[in-house]
Amino acid sequence: MARKIKTNDPDILNLAKLVDGPKSILYLKEDLIAYDCDGFTIHKHLPKAVVFPKNTEEVAKIVNYCASHDLPFLARGAGTGLSGGAIPINGEVIISMVRMKRLISVDLENRRAVVEPGYVNLKLTNMIADKGYYYAPDPSSQSCCTIGGNVAENAGGAHCLKYGVTTNHILGLEVVLPNGDIIDINCEGIADVPGYDLLGLLTGSEGTLGIVTKITVRILKNPEAKQTVLAYFDEVSDGSYAVSDIVSAGIVPAALEMMDKTAIEGVEAAAFPVGHPRDIAALLLIEVDGISAGIDEQINQILDICKRRHVREVKVAENEQERARWWANRKTGFGAMGAISADYLVQDGVIPRSKLPEVLERINQISEQFGLRIANIFHAGDGNLHPLVLFDARIPGETEKALEAGSACLKACADVGGSITGEHGVGIEKMEEMRFVFNEEELAAQTRIREVFNPDNLLNGGKLFPSPGRCVEVKKNMKEVASAKQA
Amino acid sequence: MARKIKTNDPDILNLAKLVDGPKSILYLKEDLIAYDCDGFTIHKHLPKAVVFPKNTEEVAKIVNYCASHDLPFLARGAGTGLSGGAIPINGEVIISMVRMKRLISVDLENRRAVVEPGYVNLKLTNMIADKGYYYAPDPSSQSCCTIGGNVAENAGGAHCLKYGVTTNHILGLEVVLPNGDIIDINCEGIADVPGYDLLGLLTGSEGTLGIVTKITVRILKNPEAKQTVLAYFDEVSDGSYAVSDIVSAGIVPAALEMMDKTAIEGVEAAAFPVGHPRDIAALLLIEVDGISAGIDEQINQILDICKRRHVREVKVAENEQERARWWANRKTGFGAMGAISADYLVQDGVIPRSKLPEVLERINQISEQFGLRIANIFHAGDGNLHPLVLFDARIPGETEKALEAGSACLKACADVGGSITGEHGVGIEKMEEMRFVFNEEELAAQTRIREVFNPDNLLNGGKLFPSPGRCVEVKKNMKEVASAKQA
Incomplete structure (x- = not known):
């Protein structure tokens, strides 16, 4: 990074003074390009600058500066989000949390840890594993995503079937509000907070209500034992019925994942091939954990159910190495x-x-209708589908077609009483699709909450809720990104 | 109830027209007295009227009428709340939900049921028990409290240690907002809702943000087996350490309850005596559930821990009858x-x-300081204490002393990083104590949310947050109630 600020922009000069000078701010176009999108790459936009505060006070100062100078701003963790929540669509000042990455404290007795938002998800489990504890939410990006980002998106993961998503593991938050106020919701405290559930409200608010600067999470004791089953099916429907049967039997697996033929083709071509047969229709990856004595019985039940549902082959991981390989293969998924x-x-x-x-049959129809392959790799146990629409942005019109096919998949979910997001958030990707599940009054109840916290909409504005103008503009920019790729 | 309205009050006449006439409204003082308090009996106030709507549309009409005529109003379930949330401190029109008590649907396959707010908690479990399912939150008042009231207060219960409080079991809500809008948050849908967590925000908002008119709850499969342990200790500290040891061992009991000597004296004098020895310092009631194979191992671990902590006597319930008697004894507690x-x-x-x-030691000191006995009967596993301050309101000044002692107990909890309510809510009882855990900015963030939903504060106003005037007025009335009792 530059040692001296090479611009006369007074905002850049002033922001640099609020942090540790030139080494804590980026503002040159070549540096900003890395921040023009997150894990949702179809829309890109350059930020005005990226600042790197090192503590809550610096975050509050930056927020105060932006608020008083009418500069849009947003917070960013590792940028692995999948719905565009960290994309600076208004040329925001990005407040990067990556230097606020301390593990502040661990309290094993009361099962909690306090971290800064830039702390990487998997590091927490790694730090406490030898004491027999772990942090449950495990998004596929857990080796690089930050817990702050997980809070913003209410991230899920394969093991959320049994253990719940991020919001179920957040005990306290310190938050800088868009007006610069710093509030502490139970950050040093315990699980129950009186009054309105601000913790729940802020968790999953996709960075639109405040910037989280400290997080108290619940940590769990490692289960005494776990066992993992891999089952290959010749019919997707047999796999689907096996999922229902397992849950109906009263078993709550720690994870119950499904991949279809196209998804298997992908993961087998990637970094951690397992050697899955290529001609099966679907596989299930099922993990059970708990007390050793109880697990064998559950595994036997699961094997029986798979057999009744005409499984071609089913096996239990023989050791931790095999189990880890199956999971590495699954987690390369997207x-x-x-x-x-x-x-x-x-x-x-x-x-x-x-x-x-x-719904899987309906997704098949959508794939045929749009002439695009759709892979399915998902958390079957909690009905959280991840249709992956495959396309080639270099072919004119295909990006738009993919977006339409994706939207049709979400409509199919909403039409059976489902929802448009389980763990990736709405961001800029699904603003219009919010109408599939909410009417005007229901959307108004939500946008009024945003107005309370974020009245000028300077913090991560124009996201999460449908606003016709904004959606059209984003769609237009998506077309431009597609065109640029074709050129 | 009267067949003809015997008043000229135009509001009463108009409200009667919005429901089924005279048989759906109470307005005479002798009828209203039953509604002047809830389970928190230290403060009393007569409502203006009590109306009994039979469906959502009638609720919305009543709300619209009240809003446009500047009449304060609130919703009431069974009136078993313990913090005064349903007390009409402003002479509210009470909207009683007791006639909206249908079980609308049960969907075993997707583990959910839809109920009206006046549906009684325990009835749900009774309705689905023969199919092998149950509804988890089990406040001690579960045989009469309503699920609508449970949502308002985010009620807990003995088995919430393992299964979570009400908010963890709410999948969808239909709500009439204070402006009369009816919103449906995922009421026919599934667990994940995009956008801000309105479900979480409304659950536990103590009837100040909206009136819940339909509730989709999660239902659980009965555990394959359960076993219950009763352990008697000669020292409270031994019992406390046993609690810590059990949880540290990685066991998550379904319930882990504690009662001290004074509490035992009470429950043994009540409807379901068990024959607990009167000279012990504390007892633990511990329940483990899950797969049969795993339970025996856990029970053995628990017995070992109790022995290491010098238990005087410890036994496992021999049959369901004995287990039920232990629980009936515990649930008479308050x-x-x-x-x-x-x-x-x-x-x-x-x-x-x-x-x-x-903290138990500190509560002892408070008891001595105020010269009032304090019984402790509580959910030890999740650190949720219930100090019961015993007093005699006929003795001048003793009500005030009891209130002060209670407040001191909450301060002791807050001082160790704890909270002032785990499951009973703030209501009118703990408004001032909110300052033990929140500063002005933190309270402002919450009251701004109320302003959004409830701008005129007509819905259940003057509760939940400290407002000096209101607290003084409530305290004054408490003194009056105390004086009246002495007279």
Whole structure:
């Protein structure tokens, strides 16, 4: 980074003074390009600057400066979000949290840890593993995503079926509000907070209500044992029914994942191939954890159910190494699509489990209708689908077609009483699709909350809720990104 | 109820027209007296009227009428709340939900049921028990409290240690907002809702943000087996350490309850005596559930821990009958205090589990300082204390002393990083104590939310947050109630 500020822009000069000078701010176009999008790459926009505060006070100063100078701003963690929540669509000042990455304290007795928002998800588990504890939410990006970002998006993960998503593991937050106030919601405290559930409200608010600067999380004791089952099916519907049967039997697996043929093609072509047969229709990856004595019985039940549902082959991981390989293979999931397609768009719909066969069939129809392959790799146990629409942005019109196909998949979810996001958030990707699940009054109840916290909409504005002008502008920019790729 | 309206009050006449006429409204003083308080009996105030709508549309009409005529109003379930949330301190029109008590649907496959707010908590479990399912939140008042009231207060219960409080079991809500809008947050849908967490925000908002008219709850499969342990200790600290040891061992009991000597004296004098020895210092009631194979191992661990902590006697329930008797004895808890004291005030503090011995000792000191007996009967596993301050309101000044002692107990909880309510809510009882855990900015962030939903504060106004005038007025009325009792 530059040692001296090479611009006369007074905002840049002033912002630099609020942090540690030139080494804590980026403002040159070549530096800003890395921040023009997040994990949702279809829309790009350059920020005005990126600042790197090192503590809460600096965050509050930056927020105060932006608020009083009418500069839009937003917070960014590792930038792995999948719905565009960290994209500076208004040329925001990005407040990067990556230097606020301390593990502040661990309190094993009361099962909690306090971290800064830039702390990487998996590091927490790694730090406490030898004491027999872990942090449960495990998004596929857990080796690089930050807990602050997880809070913003209410991130999920494979093991959220049994253990719940991020919001179920947040005990306290310190937050800088858009007016510069610093509030502490139970950050040094315990699980129950009187009054309105601000913790729940801020968690998953996609960076539009405040900037989280400290997080108290729940940590869990490692289960005594875990066992993992891999099952190959010749029919998707048999796999789907097996999912229903397992849950109906009263088993709550720690994870219950499904991949279809196209998804398997992808993960087998990526970094951690397992050797799955290529001609199966679907696989299930099922993990059970708990007390050793109880697990064997559950595993036997699961094997029986798979057999009744005509499984071609089913096996239990023989050791931790095999289990880890199966999971590494699963977790390459989305990125692996790059091995079989120029581009992909991941969707994130949720449906009642009982509708699984019906909705997977509908997604098949959408794939045929748009002439685009759609891979399915998802958290089957909680009905959280991830249709991956494969396309090639270099082909004129295909980006738009992919977006339409993705939207149709979400409509299919909403139509069976489902939802348009389970763990990736709405961001700029699904603003219009919010209308699939909410009417005007319901949207108004939400936007009024934003107005309270964020009256000028300077903090991460123009996201999360449909606003016709904004959606049109984003769609227009998406077309431009597509055109640029074709050129 | 009267067949003809015997008043010329135009509001009463108009409200009657919005429901089924005279049989759906109470307005005579003798009828209103039953509604002058809820489970928090220290403050009383007559409502203007009580109306009994039979569906959402009637609720919306009543709300619209009140809003446009500047009449304060509030919703009431069974009136078992313990912090005064349903007391009409402003002479509200009470909207009673007791006629909206249908079980609308049960969907076992997707583990959810839809109920009206007046549906009684325990009825749901009774309705689905033969199919092998149950509804988890189990406040001690579950045989009469309504699920609507549980949502308002985010009610807990003995089994919330493992299964979570009400908010963890709410999948959707239909709500009439104070402006008359009816919003449906995922009422026919599934677990994940995009946008801000309105479900979480409304659950536990103590009837100040909207009136819930339909509720989708999660239902759970019955555990395969459960076993219950009763352990008697000669020292409170031994019991406290046993609690810590059990949780540290990685066991998550379904319930982990504690009662001290005074509490035992009460429950043994009430409807379901068990024959607990009267000379012990504390007992633990511990329940483990799950897969049969795993439970025996956990029970053995628990017995070992109790022995290491010098238990005098410990036993496992021999059959369902014995288990049920132990629980019936525990659940008479608060009411049982009536057998040993003229009056009692129940508090509801939460502390980190590791602070249990320290805080119980502090409560002892408070008891001595105020010269009032304090019984402790509480959810030890999640650190949710219920000090019961015993007093006699007929003795001049003793009500005030009890209130002060109760407040001191909550301060003791807050001082160790705890909270002032775990499951009973703030209501009118703990408004001032909110300052123990929140500063002005933090309170402002919450009251701004109320302003959004409830700008004129007509819905259940003057509760939940400290406002000096209001607190003084409530305290004054408490003194009047106390004086009236002495007379």
